[in-house]
Amino acid sequence: MSFMVNRVLIIGLGLIGGSLAKALKNKRFARVIAGYDRNSDDLQQGLDLEIIDEAVSDLTTAVSTADIIVLAVPVKATEAVLSAIKPYLNVNTVITDAGSTKANVIQAAQKVFGSVPVNFIPGHPIAGSEKSGVASSDEKLFVKHKVILTPLAESNKSATRLIARMWQSTGAEVLQMGVERHDEVLAATSHLPHILAFSLVDTLAKEQDSTDIFRYAAGGFRDFTRIAASDPTMWHDVCIANKQELINQIDNFTDGLAVLRQAIVTSDSQSMLGIFTRAKSAREHFNKMLSGTAYSQTHNNLHVTFHVRAGSALHGRIRVPGDKSISHRAVMLGALAEGVTNISGFLESEDSMATVQAFRDMGVVIEGPHQGKVKIYGVGLHGLYSPPGPLYLGNAGTSLRLLSGLLAAQAFDCVLLGDKSLSRRPMERMAEPLRKMGASIETATDGFAPVVIKGGQTLMGIDYQMPVASAQVKSGLLLAGLYARGTTCIKQPAMTRDHTERMLRSFGVELNTHNGEVSIASGQILTATDLEIPADISSAAFFIVAAAIIPDSDLIIEQVGVNPGRAGVLQILQLMGADVTLENHTQRSGEPVADIHVRYAPLTGITIPEALVSVAIDEFPAIFVAAAAAKGTTCLSGVGELRYKESDRIQAMTEGLTRMGIDITVNGDVILIKGGELQGAKICSFNDHRIAMAFAIAGTIATSEVMIEDCNYVATSFPDFIEVAQKAGIRIHKEET
Ligand SMILES: O=C(O)C1=C[C@@H](OP(=O)(O)O)[C@@H](O)[C@H](O)C1
Numbered sequence: 001m002s003f004m005v006n007r008v009l010i011i012g013l014g015l016i017g018g019s020l021a022k023a024l025k026n027k028r029f030a031r032v033i034a035g036y037d038r039n040s041d042d043l044q045q046g047l048d049l050e051i052i053d054e055a056v057s058d059l060t061t062a063v064s065t066a067d068i069i070v071l072a073v074p075v076k077a078t079e080a081v082l083s084a085i086k087p088y089l090n091v092n093t094v095i096t097d098a099g100s101t102k103a104n105v106i107q108a109a110q111k112v113f114g115s116v117p118v119n120f121i122p123g124h125p126i127a128g129s130e131k132s133g134v135a136s137s138d139e140k141l142f143v144k145h146k147v148i149l150t151p152l153a154e155s156n157k158s159a160t161r162l163i164a165r166m167w168q169s170t171g172a173e174v175l176q177m178g179v180e181r182h183d184e185v186l187a188a189t190s191h192l193p194h195i196l197a198f199s200l201v202d203t204l205a206k207e208q209d210s211t212d213i214f215r216y217a218a219g220g221f222r223d224f225t226r227i228a229a230s231d232p233t234m235w236h237d238v239c240i241a242n243k244q245e246l247i248n249q250i251d252n253f254t255d256g257l258a259v260l261r262q263a264i265v266t267s268d269s270q271s272m273l274g275i276f277t278r279a280k281s282a283r284e285h286f287n288k289m290l291s292g293t294a295y296s297q298t299h300n301n302l303h304v305t306f307h308v309r310a311g312s313a314l315h316g317r318i319r320v321p322g323d324k325s326i327s328h329r330a331v332m333l334g335a336l337a338e339g340v341t342n343i344s345g346f347l348e349s350e351d352s353m354a355t356v357q358a359f360r361d362m363g364v365v366i367e368g369p370h371q372g373k374v375k376i377y378g379v380g381l382h383g384l385y386s387p388p389g390p391l392y393l394g395n396a397g398t399s400l401r402l403l404s405g406l407l408a409a410q411a412f413d414c415v416l417l418g419d420k421s422l423s424r425r426p427m428e429r430m431a432e433p434l435r436k437m438g439a440s441i442e443t444a445t446d447g448f449a450p451v452v453i454k455g456g457q458t459l460m461g462i463d464y465q466m467p468v469a470s471a472q473v474k475s476g477l478l479l480a481g482l483y484a485r486g487t488t489c490i491k492q493p494a495m496t497r498d499h500t501e502r503m504l505r506s507f508g509v510e511l512n513t514h515n516g517e518v519s520i521a522s523g524q525i526l527t528a529t530d531l532e533i534p535a536d537i538s539s540a541a542f543f544i545v546a547a548a549i550i551p552d553s554d555l556i557i558e559q560v561g562v563n564p565g566r567a568g569v570l571q572i573l574q575l576m577g578a579d580v581t582l583e584n585h586t587q588r589s590g591e592p593v594a595d596i597h598v599r600y601a602p603l604t605g606i607t608i609p610e611a612l613v614s615v616a617i618d619e620f621p622a623i624f625v626a627a628a629a630a631k632g633t634t635c636l637s638g639v640g641e642l643r644y645k646e647s648d649r650i651q652a653m654t655e656g657l658t659r660m661g662i663d664i665t666v667n668g669d670v671i672l673i674k675g676g677e678l679q680g681a682k683i684c685s686f687n688d689h690r691i692a693m694a695f696a697i698a699g700t701i702a703t704s705e706v707m708i709e710d711c712n713y714v715a716t717s718f719p720d721f722i723e724v725a726q727k728a729g730i731r732i733h734k735e736e737t
């Protein structure tokens, strides 16, 4: 085995120096890891615990023979240590440090050397513990932690690469940043919290009954103040070294605390809830945003696999969660309204939560969701604030497209982005008509997100013929139309869901709808209202198909939205011979609702009328399964839009059904599915919720187990799919690894 380098000298064997030595030794990064420390006991301990290979007492030869020298000393000692090693330094030796501030380290190097040596690459491992000393060394301390390098423009590139590789070998993720930016970011994320923890403990300790306070202080106090047990000298040095940035952050925090104090003094519930709900969700949100995953999946690295086996017939009554399309719109319109909107039946899924978070980021106070109830304190059409950063919409196409329209009309700039899947979906279809209205909106390469919007533009109403039948584009334009001068008129090539139109009317906005055309005049305000969201027909569709293909089934799915712009799946299944009836018709917030009653009846392949495609667009994964279970061949055309959903759904369904032994051919725009016996298989969900759920349904009539991989994304639209499926009688379970 060859080593990366011959000798590494670590000066300062505290927690960081010791842990780095241990990790580098473990990974065999250098032939020799030498250590130096002023304290001879620490040095001896490092040797005894086999943290270092060699204990150095005299720096002369140790410095001149080292390939890398790491300064793991308090930042304040940097200058003295650099002066001490300077006389023996070899020109090729690369020096780095591990100090938590960087500007002063750069200054120290300038003082000692006249200018910063090109081989000096400052660094900062963002890892630590309240423990200190060489005995606490932990070779895993840096695993999955970030190390920030702050090389200067003139720094040697290969030296930077070497230090990056050194840290990577410990399992750390290495990033680069400018010196000033580093100190600013760290003041906010590390130095301020430490100062607060020290100050809080000190303040409470001074109180007369401090013993009781500490004795009875439960989790919150302990969690918040853990870091107050950190090394006082080190933190003293940090405060001196990063004085100005830290003062800025303390002032910022003090202002925020004063606002909260005032809200408490005046019992201003709205402000208090605003601060707490924004903080709570921001905390959850940042993790997601940084990992680029779907919005609020609780377990980041969890892989969810579904296992399904054929079982008995489905019976009884089930409920599926609230409609996703309507939930998105309810948050948007509630936020833009004057007054408080109460929502019930809200879908608590990742996609709809992405919309909630976006509006919280824009200053809207939203309580909940709690058991489907959400309360939105509307800010009016012109009351949104500029968000503190890009709006991250996870996996939610509806959210990103509708928000593009709404935000193109605001006074502030903003950037909209999403996870990997959303970043591969076409956004120009939205941007292009918005530009025609006068918006300043740009998409990235190939017309994908991030979508960058420059605010403060005057929008003008347009007459727009949509090239694709898209309710998202139509809705985004209607939202922009609320702000545009004159009237915005949209013509659709085929019928699409009209939830936006219906809900706008519930909020008191007038629209004209006629023959597939919608027009909206500007200058109208939205008045808050209460909304009841029906169950989602797109989620119900999986169980409708399941009951239609499992012999002897008799299942009722309660109170599902059956808007004609969504109910195409019912007509398609009926054309195939399914026994589907609607019972208990009602209206909820302007949407038709009914119980859907499905009894098993043998299905036959048909040619699906193209006119039904746009009103069944999200149900095609389930419809493919119905076709695979039908007698004869089903022919589909005009479904090209399926290629632009969370995955290429034509490819995903073709691949999975082929694995299950079904004869399916795709020829240009025409897809032929020949019904047959479905076999057990291992299926890839392509990280698409609807593909995962469709194959779970296919598994209910397969000859052996169907295993569907990467089902995490089911949480974007139907977080309790497994529980509902089990209740309906499906033999399904999930495995989390
Ligand atoms: O407006 C909506 O809520 C939706 C419209 C459809 O998208 P398109 O507008 O891209 O067809 C649909 O696929 C999506 O799941 C939700």
Ligand SMILES: C=C(OP(=O)(O)O)C(=O)O
Pocket: 324, 351, 395, 396, 397, 398, 399, 618, 645, 646, 690, 717
């Ligand atoms: C396409 C879908 O959603 P969105 O476009 O909102 O991501 C869907 O839910 O099937």
